[in-house]
Amino acid sequence: MDGLVLYIANKNYSSWSFRPWIALKAASIPFEEVLIPFNDDASNPKFHEISPTGKVPVLHHGSLRVWESLAIIEYAADLYPDAGLWPFDxxxxxxxxxxxxxxxxxxxxxxxxxxxxxxxxxxxxxxxxxxxxxxxxxxxxxxxxxxxxxxxxxxxxxxxxxxxxxxxxxxxxxxxxxxxxxxxxxxxxxxxxxxxxxxxxxxxxxxxxxxxxxx
Structure with a gap:
């Protein structure tokens, strides 16, 4: 399966993008970042092309789409169980x-x-x-x-x-x-x-x- 691709929006504003991005980055989990900036109304029609909800963040892993910040983190934790995304205890x-x-x-x-x-x-x-x-x-x-x-x-x-x-x-x-x-x-x-x-x-x-x- 191909590598992880994380689609996010503006780093200045997108709190929900920030969460999985910093989780993966801090855990040294390899991923490609693709940033699609917001329009003036904090959306973008391109989001609908990549995400079933029309929102970001969304993670692509081959043909799989994983959306919502915490679900993305959970999926990455399953792929990389030794990365320490969650405490081991x-x-x-x-x-x-x-x-x-x-x-x-x-x-x-x-x-x-x-x-x-x-x-x-x-x-x-x-x-x-x-x-x-x-x-x-x-x-x-x-x-x-x-x-x-x-x-x-x-x-x-x-x-x-x-x-x-x-x-x-x-x-x-x-x-x-x-x-x-x-x-x-x-x-x-x-x-x-x-x-x-x-x-x-x-x-x-x-x-x-x-x-x-x-x-």
Missing amino acids: PADKAMARSISMEMLSGFRALRSACPMNIRREKKAIDLPDGVAQDVARITTIWKTMRQRSGGPFLFGAFSAADAMYAPIVNRLDVYDFSVDEDTAAYMAAMKNHPAWQEWETAARAESWIVPADEA
């Missing part, structure tokens, strides 16, 4: 999957109010109802997991769970949230990871501008 793996699913389905107030934007000038905004509760839950997850594992990442080494929360790190940073010392330490570890820095460098080099909607 069964209990840790169950917890990592639980918090990843919570990210997948939750925190809509934060995600709506504070779209990912790598290039955004760092400044705070007036936050709507629900955002503070989302942030409190997220930072509690981070602190609990890092205390349990010893850090620097949620389960010690970088894992799929960290990939799922990577765009949240950007949101807390560029929207200038006030965070405690433990949260700041985790955010620093994430931003210092070579895969993060590679994505950020590329995002800052992009010239495309998309209106401030969640991508």
